[in-house]
Amino acid sequence: HILPGVLAEVAHATRPDHLFVSVAAGVSTGFIEKAIIAAKGSQGGSGDYSQGVHAPAFEDPRVIRVMPNTPCLVGAAAS
Numbered sequence: 073h074i075l076p077g078v079l080a081e082v083a084h085a086t087r088p089d090h091l092f093v094s095v096a097a098g099v100s101t102g103f104i105e106k107a108i109i110a111a112k113g114s115q116g117g118s119g120d121y122s123q124g125v126h127a128p129a130f131e132d133p134r135v136i137r138v139m140p141n142t143p144c145l146v147g148a149a150a151s
Contacts, residue, residue, distance in 0.1 A: 073099070075096055075099060075103075075104070075107070076107050079104065079107040079108055079111055080107070080110075080111040080114075083108050083111030083112050084111075084112075086108065086112070086133070090133075090134065091134045091135075091136065092104060092108070092133060092134065092135040092136070093136055093137075093138060094135065094136070094137045094138070095137070095138055095139070095140065096137075097141075099137075100137075101135040101136065101137055104133070104135045105132065105133050105135050108133040108135075109133065
């Protein structure tokens with residue numbers, strides 16, 4: 073997976089009002105949430121953390137999955 077690296081790259085720019093939309097097959101929303109939290113925690117000095125404790129705004133990143141493959145095959149896709 074390249075997803076952990078991608079999430080680590082963008083984590084510094086995320087805010088609590090951001091919504092992550094995933095079309096990654098076989099990747100749970102929980103995996104994405106944990107990767108974002110881990111990346112935010114490893115950045116250090118961002119002001120969002122106090123003594124290694126996650127700021128509440130990033131404990132539960134907003135993540136949804138869309139699965140457009142089957143609807144696309146039948147020409148009736150909407151996500």
